Amino acid sequence: MSSIRDVAREAGVSVATVSRALSMPEKVSEEAMNKVHRAIEKVGYRPNMLARNFRSARSYAIVVLVPDIANPFYSLVIRAIEDRAQQKGYAVLLGDTRGTPERELEYIRRVETRLADGLLQLRPHSEKTHNVIPPDIATVNACGCEYTTGPSVRIDNRGAAKTIVDYLISLGHRRIGAISGLKDNPHAIDRMKGYKESLAEHGIPFDPDLVAEGDFTMWSGLNSAFQFCHMKNRPTAIFSTNDEMAIGAIQTLKSQGIRVPEDMSVTGFDDIAYAKYTDPSLTTMSQPAEEMGKMAMDMLLKIIEGEPLTQTECVLPTEFIIRKSTAPAPGAELPNTPKKVTPAP
Amino acid sequence: MSSIRDVAREAGVSVATVSRALSMPEKVSEEAMNKVHRAIEKVGYRPNMLARNFRSARSYAIVVLVPDIANPFYSLVIRAIEDRAQQKGYAVLLGDTRGTPERELEYIRRVETRLADGLLQLRPHSEKTHNVIPPDIATVNACGCEYTTGPSVRIDNRGAAKTIVDYLISLGHRRIGAISGLKDNPHAIDRMKGYKESLAEHGIPFDPDLVAEGDFTMWSGLNSAFQFCHMKNRPTAIFSTNDEMAIGAIQTLKSQGIRVPEDMSVTGFDDIAYAKYTDPSLTTMSQPAEEMGKMAMDMLLKIIEGEPLTQTECVLPTEFIIRKSTAPAPGAELPNTPKKVTPAP
DNA sequence: TTGTAAGCGTTATCAG
DNA sequence: CTGATAACGCTTACAA
Numbered sequence: 001m002s003s004i005r006d007v008a009r010e011a012g013v014s015v016a017t018v019s020r021a022l023s024m025p026e027k028v029s030e031e032a033m034n035k036v037h038r039a040i041e042k043v044g045y046r047p048n049m050l051a052r053n054f055r056s057a058r059s060y061a062i063v064v065l066v067p068d069i070a071n072p073f074y075s076l077v078i079r080a081i082e083d084r085a086q087q088k089g090y091a092v093l094l095g096d097t098r099g100t101p102e103r104e105l106e107y108i109r110r111v112e113t114r115l116a117d118g119l120l121q122l123r124p125h126s127e128k129t130h131n132v133i134p135p136d137i138a139t140v141n142a143c144g145c146e147y148t149t150g151p152s153v154r155i156d157n158r159g160a161a162k163t164i165v166d167y168l169i170s171l172g173h174r175r176i177g178a179i180s181g182l183k184d185n186p187h188a189i190d191r192m193k194g195y196k197e198s199l200a201e202h203g204i205p206f207d208p209d210l211v212a213e214g215d216f217t218m219w220s221g222l223n224s225a226f227q228f229c230h231m232k233n234r235p236t237a238i239f240s241t242n243d244e245m246a247i248g249a250i251q252t253l254k255s256q257g258i259r260v261p262e263d264m265s266v267t268g269f270d271d272i273a274y275a276k277y278t279d280p281s282l283t284t285m286s287q288p289a290e291e292m293g294k295m296a297m298d299m300l301l302k303i304i305e306g307e308p309l310t311q312t313e314c315v316l317p318t319e320f321i322i323r324k325s326t327a328p329a330p331g332a333e334l335p336n337t338p339k340k341v342t343p344a345p
Numbered sequence: 346m347s348s349i350r351d352v353a354r355e356a357g358v359s360v361a362t363v364s365r366a367l368s369m370p371e372k373v374s375e376e377a378m379n380k381v382h383r384a385i386e387k388v389g390y391r392p393n394m395l396a397r398n399f400r401s402a403r404s405y406a407i408v409v410l411v412p413d414i415a416n417p418f419y420s421l422v423i424r425a426i427e428d429r430a431q432q433k434g435y436a437v438l439l440g441d442t443r444g445t446p447e448r449e450l451e452y453i454r455r456v457e458t459r460l461a462d463g464l465l466q467l468r469p470h471s472e473k474t475h476n477v478i479p480p481d482i483a484t485v486n487a488c489g490c491e492y493t494t495g496p497s498v499r500i501d502n503r504g505a506a507k508t509i510v511d512y513l514i515s516l517g518h519r520r521i522g523a524i525s526g527l528k529d530n531p532h533a534i535d536r537m538k539g540y541k542e543s544l545a546e547h548g549i550p551f552d553p554d555l556v557a558e559g560d561f562t563m564w565s566g567l568n569s570a571f572q573f574c575h576m577k578n579r580p581t582a583i584f585s586t587n588d589e590m591a592i593g594a595i596q597t598l599k600s601q602g603i604r605v606p607e608d609m610s611v612t613g614f615d616d617i618a619y620a621k622y623t624d625p626s627l628t629t630m631s632q633p634a635e636e637m638g639k640m641a642m643d644m645l646l647k648i649i650e651g652e653p654l655t656q657t658e659c660v661l662p663t664e665f666i667i668r669k670s671t672a673p674a675p676g677a678e679l680p681n682t683p684k685k686v687t688p689a690p
Numbered sequence: 691t692t693g694t695a696a697g698c699g700t701t702a703t704c705a706g
Numbered sequence: 707c708t709g710a711t712a713a714c715g716c717t718t719a720c721a722a
Contacts, residue, residue: 046454048399052715078414083441094436279624
């Protein structure tokens with residue numbers, strides 16, 4: 001519990017010199033430097049960061065607001081954020097909101113009360129169900145959507161979804177079921193837009209009976225798929241707005257004796273690590289999770305440090321990964337099997 | 346940026362009264378209370394927690410040291426920790442070490458410099474490869490092993506592993522391959538002990554050729570399995586020390602035309618969410634991830650607050666989950682198929 | 691290059 | 707119950 005004073009006394013210099021030796025070494029003589037370091041060693045001094053942060057009115061911490069840390073896509077983004085933060089000397093406060101506005105508010109308060117210098121959001125902001133972020137708070141959205149306001153990093157969810165459905169249609173599918181996220185989830189909304197756009201473009205009428213509402217969990221994918229199994233005129237393909245629901249859906253299909261992809265194709269979204277190891281492996285849209293986290297962190301740091309933002313919205317490219325869960329529609333006659341699909345911008 | 350002074354002036358009371366109104370409301374008259382709250386509202390006051398923490402020499406934060414946040418088992422534990430921390434008014438600093446002692450040290454420093462009040466470790470401590478935690482730091486291990494020193498929460502890794510291998514043997518398996526974690530990983534060591542114990546108990550000689558060293562990733566499981574496929578006298582079952590390696594291994598086996606479980610049984614460890622959705626679904630040992638995080642957090646809080654610990658080591662029960670990835674050994678004659686297996690203590 | 695001393699926003703200690 | 711005031715450990719003008 002020794003303080004800077006003890007070091008100063010031991011070294012025979014002033015506290016100012018000790019302070020400077022620690023934070024502006026170039027302004028201290030070599031001799032003083034040595035004395036200080038010896039003294040630090042001797043008294044076992046550790047600077048009190050609480051005091052330093054207080055004095056400099058900065059916490060060197062940011063909070064990450066995430067709907068669910070156990071979601072593998074989010075944990076990838078967070079890992080990248082943490083990595084970057086550590087490099088820059090910032091700490092990451094974990095803010096798992098579990099979808100509740102109350103918990104979210106707690107974390108917003110943490111930055112209002114100076115416990116954090118900024119806020120990184122991993123879920124698109126929907127004013128209806130979430131708190132509005134006070135305007136004086138430095139914040140960046142790392143997983144934005146089309147209508148995200150304020151600085152954000154995102155992918156083209158709509159375009160990426162359209163790419164997937166275009167592909168399904170090119171395989172001869174005409175009845176394509178969709179497993180959406182919750183109705184007011186901005187990611188689900190954007191992706192469903194792409195789904196509808198693709199259908200419209202190919203002259204396929206949109207059928208509301210063909211969309212099931214999930215909540216991005218495997219469990220909900222499992223349940224949603226039942227709805228499609230027992231239809232009189234069941235779809236030949238399922239477009240899921242994320243990988244876990246697709247994995248759950250495949251499970252159900254198999255249990256009902258429906259072969260994937262021979263009888264029904266299934267696509268995911270995110271390309272989580274498990275997508276490659278399911279049976280069959282999952283055709284899906286890969287998001288640059290690491291890059292998203294890293295870029296968002298860099299943007300937030302700029303805002304915090306008062307540097308100008310070169311661009312306020314950053315749309316990153318996705319990659320369409322074709323694996324084994326998709327095949328030509330049963331009985332479809334294809335002019336030629338598509339070899340290549342342009343990735344979403 | 347208004348301070349407690351502004352509130353005091355506005356309310357016509359002293360700063361001491363404002364401070365008390367906020368942290369010891371029972372010691373303030375109702376009248377003063379009202380004046381203060383009106384003033385707070387009016388000037389838009391938010392207490393500066395940096396100052397409060399500095400003054401009270403507490404950060405109300407803990408750091409969680411985790412080898413890899415993207416590991417689904419760890420993210421479950423962390424979610425529970427965060428939940429508990431939030432309830433108790435503590436923040437969680439994410440410390441993803443990526444296995445490097447340097448990053449680990451950075452986080453240990455954070456608690457030495459008062460930026461956190463305590464340390465929760467999610468990996469067993471092995472003195473050889475990790476920093477030693479200074480004795481004056483409040484710390485609890487949430488995923489301990491047999492030889493973890495200091496307060497810890499853990500499961501009986503050895504016993505649980507033995508339960509699995511006992512089961513395999515009861516199915517008639519005699520040549521049982523093992524995919525271990527890295528040699529010096531304490532979890533891997535404990536679990537491999539259980540493996541060997543079970544073999545010994547059943548009079549099956551231990552064969553070093555039958556153990557592959559993985560690193561707990563799916564990728565390493567995938568590679569390890571190849572080693573078993575191409576053996577002259579290949580095993581009829583694989584005991585993997587975690588689920589991801591088991592999932593990777595199954596992938597390899599299938600690709601090599603080896604049916605699971607008909608030709609070869611595979612077992613995992615952890616029971617991550619995906620274990621239920623692989624094909625075939627995975628027989629594995631379920632760890633009480635949430636409970637482990639919650640208990641460890643409670644213990645750490647007690648240490649921080651100076652309360653006595655009722656017990657310093659807490660061993661939680663596991664549950665053996667038999668799914669579809671295990672079956673009787675090919676050609677084995679079983680006296681009677683085992684119906685029930687006693688779970689590890 | 692170094693030292694002196696004035697804060698930073700709170701809480702805690704004393705008197706009143 | 708309330709108010710004045712001294713810390714808390716550090717940074718940073720300003721002076722030397």
